[in-house]
Amino acid sequence: MLKKKRKSLAILAAALAAVMVAGLFSGCSSSGSGKLTKVTLQLKWLPQSQFMGYYVAQEKGYYKDQGLDVTILPGGSDIIPEQQVNNGVANIGVTWTSSLLKYQEKGWALTEIAQVFQKSAMLLVSKKSSNINSVADLKGKKVASWFGGNEYELYALLGKNGLNKDKDVSLVQQDFTMNQLISGQVDAAQAMTYNEYGLLLENGLKASDLNVIDMNDAGVAMLEDNLFVNKTWASQNKDAIVKFLKASIKGWQTACADPDAAGTYVYQKNKSVSLEHQKFMAEQVAKLVIPSGFDKSNVGSIDMTSLQQTADLGLKYGLLTKAADVSKAIDTSYWKEATGK
Template sequence: MVLRRLVLAALLAVFLGQSPENADAQLKQAVFIPQWVPQAQFAGYYFALEKGIYRKHGIDLEILSGGPHNSSLDRLKDGKADFATLWLSTAIQARAEGLNVVNIAQILPRSALMLVAKKSSGILTPWDLNGKKVGLWPSVFQVQPKAFFKRYDLNVVIVPQSFSVNLFLRDGVDVASAMWYNEYHTILSAGYNPEELTTFFFHEHGLNFPEEGIYVLEERLKKDPELCRAFVSASLEGWIAAFADPEEALKMVMKNLKREYIPATRVHQRWMLERMKDLILTERKTIDTKLLSKDYYRVATSLHSSGLIETVPEYASFYKDLIADGTR
């Protein structure tokens, strides 16, 4: 009788240990914020959240909505977020200014920033930009274009550009800044055919600046490296799953944008998701999260020569490879 009671007690303990309530208690809580609103640019993270992938990796995750009024860098700095996406140039600048951000996964290995011109304006080659009015976004968004102008010895008229291409569409500037996955499609949607446009992708001119990566504060990484590794693994799994099921991913994106009262079309979000797939996946259909030292120093030295940072942070302290083989 005593033996039976002991066996029953052991079985009950095992059952309770596997209960949903107990499983939830074992999850680690974390907060993530992308650098912009919940558009298809970040579909992989939202897909991983809604499909339970983060929970499968032991994380009870909350995603904050980023954007112009809720900076992902600020939320990382004030401790309201554990993980954030940042552009490499933004993160290097923050590290140089004393904030110990660490890159734990480089999601976009190449730049999607570009310049767009109308062929009807006579711009076909870089040298045709001489004397033209070029719309540029502020701060770190100007580093690549200015390096491009310097490379081709160009003298252009820089015009401040808002996060819109209306000035370009109304011929207020000859050239506009654009992201391949975003504003470029807006220009196409306004009625222009690709054959009517001249595009300058900086990565095709020796000026590749990797963009979005996953960042964490050094203190958080040291405190719980396993949580950081689990977050990266779950995020990569989310991206792979989103690319494999784009209709479901788009459904989630549109739902999140509607929740934030952000007007958007499914056509534009589809373009964005497809371009993110082009940018993120390797030829082997995997995701390489390595930040190459040559890419890092290309961006850092450009920031330094532009006067945006006084010293170049050490690559070894800035980047930590949490995925040993670099692919998932």
């Protein structure tokens, strides 16, 4: 009788264990088909609405629907996405296309797989009181730049308009607060449409108080946020990349359709700035990812003319030391499979 009880208890324990294991794995599977594939994404900067498409894809379960478990790593001033991906710390990275071209020139085995921002977000902003109504008016002025790879559109703007960056303007190191411009320490400063321009407005300035030079309108735009991978890892993980792109594109489409909600979610993830600023950022980023007249099904597509312009300006103004073969800088096969294009 004792043996029968022990046998029954053993069977019951085995059954409970099986149920627990089944429950455990159902929590990390896609439609019960198996374990999720882990993918790590390295951002270029701190968590903010600049990257809302990835956070929305994560929040809405788009990655999980594709069988992926995506970890999003924040960036920072001391983090280089190209280095993180090249060293295998991250599988996929977000960086500026101009920056990626520089590392590709160094021989790093990195390739762009999608161009998320279709337009440049770079502005040069001044107070109307500085009387900078055109690029020519920058002559003799004090102009702030972040440098560190962010200066080449400014150099191109000056050069295209016949100004020598070393003789005709006084370039100074720019901080990230816009206080230098607000206080009058500089006459003009760089600003991203989705971030620093918003800071100016939040600090009491009105759009009517400012003069803005848009790099797109000035014909010196260079491509910014893209997605890139290490070629070796990519060759062994094609399926994961395609699935990541499918989910990310859907995340961006969702975020751009309702930037207010996307900005709110990003704020809830990391309350480093105000809710209103994250919403402002989301609204402006949406205009870069899906500009007016742009087909949302083409989110992430790479415009070769814009890519070539980025490379040409990079060469002319000191980012690159030799002409880049842009056809070798990208691999569109993953995006095409993800979108069916």
